[in-house]
Amino acid sequence: MFYRTSAIAILLCWVTTADAHGSLRCKGRIIDTGELQETVLALCGTPNMLVSEEVLQRATNMHGYSQTLGLVTTDRWTYDRGYGRFPAVLTIAYGKVVAIEYLPFRT
Numbered sequence: 001m002f003y004r005t006s007a008i009a010i011l012l013c014w015v016t017t018a019d020a021h022g023s024l025r026c027k028g029r030i031i032d033t034g035e036l037q038e039t040v041l042a043l044c045g046t047p048n049m050l051v052s053e054e055v056l057q058r059a060t061n062m063h064g065y066s067q068t069l070g071l072v073t074t075d076r077w078t079y080d081r082g083y084g085r086f087p088a089v090l091t092i093a094y095g096k097v098v099a100i101e102y103l104p105f106r107t
Contacts, residue, residue: 035097047077
Protein backbone atom coordinates (compact mmCIF):
# COMPACT_ATOMS: atom_id res chain seq x y z
CA MET A 1 0.00 0.00 0.00
CA PHE A 2 2.86 2.38 0.88
CA TYR A 3 4.56 1.80 -2.49
CA ARG A 4 1.34 2.44 -4.42
CA THR A 5 0.75 5.73 -2.56
CA SER A 6 4.36 6.80 -3.15
CA ALA A 7 4.15 5.96 -6.84
CA ILE A 8 0.95 7.96 -7.25
CA ALA A 9 2.45 10.95 -5.41
CA ILE A 10 5.57 10.88 -7.60
CA LEU A 11 3.47 10.58 -10.75
CA LEU A 12 1.30 13.55 -9.77
CA CYS A 13 4.38 15.68 -9.06
CA TRP A 14 5.85 14.74 -12.44
CA VAL A 15 2.64 15.56 -14.32
CA THR A 16 2.24 18.98 -12.67
CA THR A 17 5.84 20.00 -13.33
CA ALA A 18 5.65 18.86 -16.95
CA ASP A 19 2.80 21.31 -17.58
CA ALA A 20 4.59 24.17 -15.83
CA HIS A 21 7.34 24.43 -18.47
CA GLY A 22 6.56 26.48 -21.54
CA SER A 23 4.13 28.99 -20.06
CA LEU A 24 4.43 32.35 -18.34
CA ARG A 25 2.13 34.19 -15.96
CA CYS A 26 1.62 37.95 -16.38
CA LYS A 27 -0.97 39.97 -14.45
CA GLY A 28 -2.73 36.78 -13.35
CA ARG A 29 -3.09 35.39 -16.87
CA ILE A 30 -1.13 32.50 -18.37
CA ILE A 31 0.79 33.28 -21.55
CA ASP A 32 1.26 30.16 -23.66
CA THR A 33 2.53 29.38 -27.14
CA GLY A 34 0.23 30.70 -29.84
CA GLU A 35 -0.52 33.91 -27.93
CA LEU A 36 -0.46 37.12 -30.00
CA GLN A 37 2.47 39.47 -29.40
CA GLU A 38 0.07 42.38 -28.78
CA THR A 39 -1.50 40.44 -25.92
CA VAL A 40 1.93 39.70 -24.44
CA LEU A 41 2.88 43.38 -24.61
CA ALA A 42 -0.39 44.41 -22.98
CA LEU A 43 -0.08 41.90 -20.13
CA CYS A 44 3.69 41.65 -19.52
CA GLY A 45 4.83 45.09 -20.71
CA THR A 46 7.94 45.81 -22.71
CA PRO A 47 10.69 43.20 -22.43
CA ASN A 48 13.96 43.91 -20.63
CA MET A 49 15.91 42.75 -23.68
CA LEU A 50 14.86 42.33 -27.31
CA VAL A 51 16.92 40.53 -29.94
CA SER A 52 15.73 40.38 -33.55
CA GLU A 53 17.20 38.02 -36.11
CA GLU A 54 16.41 36.72 -39.57
CA VAL A 55 16.43 32.95 -39.91
CA LEU A 56 16.17 30.85 -43.05
CA GLN A 57 12.95 28.88 -43.08
CA ARG A 58 13.46 25.43 -44.51
CA ALA A 59 11.12 22.57 -45.33
CA THR A 60 11.56 19.02 -46.56
CA ASN A 61 9.74 18.00 -49.72
CA MET A 62 8.17 14.59 -50.32
CA HIS A 63 11.45 13.22 -51.74
CA GLY A 64 13.39 14.12 -48.58
CA TYR A 65 15.26 17.09 -50.01
CA SER A 66 15.50 20.31 -48.05
CA GLN A 67 14.23 23.51 -49.62
CA THR A 68 14.68 27.09 -48.52
CA LEU A 69 11.32 28.85 -48.33
CA GLY A 70 12.57 32.29 -47.36
CA LEU A 71 13.60 34.46 -44.44
CA VAL A 72 11.62 34.65 -41.22
CA THR A 73 12.16 37.44 -38.71
CA THR A 74 12.09 36.10 -35.17
CA ASP A 75 12.24 38.11 -31.97
CA ARG A 76 13.52 36.86 -28.61
CA TRP A 77 12.02 38.81 -25.73
CA THR A 78 13.63 38.41 -22.31
CA TYR A 79 11.64 39.26 -19.19
CA ASP A 80 13.35 39.59 -15.81
CA ARG A 81 10.78 38.17 -13.40
CA GLY A 82 12.37 39.40 -10.19
CA TYR A 83 14.39 38.00 -7.33
CA GLY A 84 14.44 34.21 -7.03
CA ARG A 85 12.78 33.58 -10.41
CA PHE A 86 14.50 32.63 -13.64
CA PRO A 87 14.26 35.06 -16.57
CA ALA A 88 11.76 34.03 -19.24
CA VAL A 89 12.61 34.15 -22.94
CA LEU A 90 9.77 34.29 -25.44
CA THR A 91 10.47 33.52 -29.11
CA ILE A 92 8.06 35.35 -31.40
CA ALA A 93 7.56 34.66 -35.12
CA TYR A 94 4.72 35.72 -37.39
CA GLY A 95 3.32 37.87 -34.56
CA LYS A 96 2.76 34.91 -32.21
CA VAL A 97 4.65 33.26 -29.37
CA VAL A 98 6.24 30.07 -30.72
CA ALA A 99 8.37 29.09 -27.70
CA ILE A 100 8.80 29.94 -24.02
CA GLU A 101 11.90 28.94 -22.12
CA TYR A 102 13.63 29.89 -18.90
CA LEU A 103 17.28 30.87 -18.52
CA PRO A 104 19.17 29.25 -15.65
CA PHE A 105 21.02 32.54 -15.06
CA ARG A 106 20.43 36.30 -15.16
CA THR A 107 21.43 38.22 -18.29
